[in-house]
Amino acid sequence: MSKEAIPYKIYLSESEIPKEWYNLNAVMKTKHEPFLNPGTLKPCTKEELSQVFCDECVEQELDRTHLHIEIPEEIRNFYKMYRPSPLVRAYCLEKALGTPAKIYYKFEGNNTSGSHKLNSAVAQAYYAKKQGLKSITTETGAGQWGTALSMAAAYFGLDLTVYMVKVSSEQKPQRREVMRTYGAKVIASPSDTTEAGRKILKEFPGTGGSLGCAISEAVEKAVTTDSCRYVLGSVLDHVVLHQSVIGQECKAAMEKYGIEPDMIIGCCGGGSNFGGLIAPFMGDKIAGKNNIDFVGVEPASCPSLTRGKYAYDFCDSAKITPLAKMYTLGCGFMPAPNHAGGLRYHGMSPIVSALYNQGYMRAVAVEQTKVFEAAEQFARIEGILPAPESSHAIRVAMDEALKCKETGEAKTILFGLTGTGYFDMSAYKQYNDGTMTDQIPTDADLERGFASLPDIPQNR
Secondary structure (H helix, E strand, C coil): CCHHHCCCEEEECCCCCCEEEEEEEHHHCCCCCCCCCCCCCCCCCHHHHHHCCCCHHHHHHHCCCEEEEEEHHHHHHHCCCCCCEEEEHHHHHHHHHCCCCCCEEEECCCCCCCCCCHHHHHHHHHHHHCCCCCCEEEECCHHHHHHHHHHHHHHHHCCEEEEEEHHHHCCHHHHHHHHHHHCCEEEEEECCCCHHHHHHHHCCCCCCCHHHHHHHHHHHHHCCCCCCCCCCCCCHHHHHHHHHHHHCCCCCCCHHCCCCEEEEEECCCCCCHHHHHHHHHHHHHHHCCCCEEEEEEEEEECCCCHCCCEEECCCCCCCCCCCEEECCCCCCCCCCCCCCHHCCCCCCCCHHHHHHCCCCCEEEEEHHHHHHHHHHHHHHHHHHCCCCCHHHHHEEEEEEEEHHHHHCCCCCEEEEEEEECCCCCHHHHHHHHHHCCCCCCHHHHHHHCCCCCCHHHHCC
């Protein structure tokens, strides 16, 4: 099609919202290693996982055979409040960069939570309600997941306790108040309300916390509370599954206009949004149907893919969760308090880790000053104030478009704009004031984190 034939925003109809999630696990030729019980070092059973997670989520977590999993009607009806989300052609950005590249982004910020996180939050809250549970617990980094889950919990009438990484709670008090407005109880983590929190505070006095710390507290709260389960906003297979609505909508919109991406770029923290964005495209690549360049972008301050080790590790800092085979900096790694709070996790999704290890994708780490430079340029040109997390993908998309300017290649680039940055103004203020710094861990810092990896046969 001609340039004029492709609109700025490509919308699907309400009837084109996916009716099924796309299970990337089912198409992977080599599956990722199973979760291990840290006590027995044997694969976790359904019964063991069900003590922590909702039963239906455990079923989805362990499903490696069904390519498509039906989305319940009640979840699809909730999705209709904000989906389908638009696929946007960044004509203005292309012009400003002077690039022959064609740039598209999938914008997931058109809902009150301001991010893609609602796609899984509503699913997990629905399954908790269906199971007859009274309450759920979770952690949140920058606050997008906590906000999304507070909305979903309120919709289904569930009590919710959110352990919010302390530095993010201090940086984003407005985000905390949105969660409280929806009825959630928000606790800055690490706290003195749990045994895990007290242990972490004793070992790391004055710490700003981490997602690993907050996970420890949320899991402890869940397993010690009647009629309660823990829900997670990233990393796990069933979360990647729920986020596949993003990639499926992208694929359907692109096929409608005969667009074929040469490159797909997404930010990577725990890996669920990236995994969801690439899912159907990656399934085709594994089947030999395309040769798309998949790029995961992470902060240089928390570089689990680019500088981590592929090993079994705990998913939390207090070492009470199952062991996952993933790229990790060690569960004892304490990230610098950078502003991309949703990307401050020590490990990476087992699915994304396996794809990276098998060579189906590549990874790039970028410094936060360069990220905010791209964020402000994007805001001024495209009119959307992006979240710091999303801006990692923007940075690399712009870099790749500028490479096309040098080579004359007219590549088609797709990136995920996972959310808005209107609760991140303290970060933008630091950048505008010139006080923002780049904190990149030294090799010695990483070694201290790696020292916390479990000494088990699988890691030797």
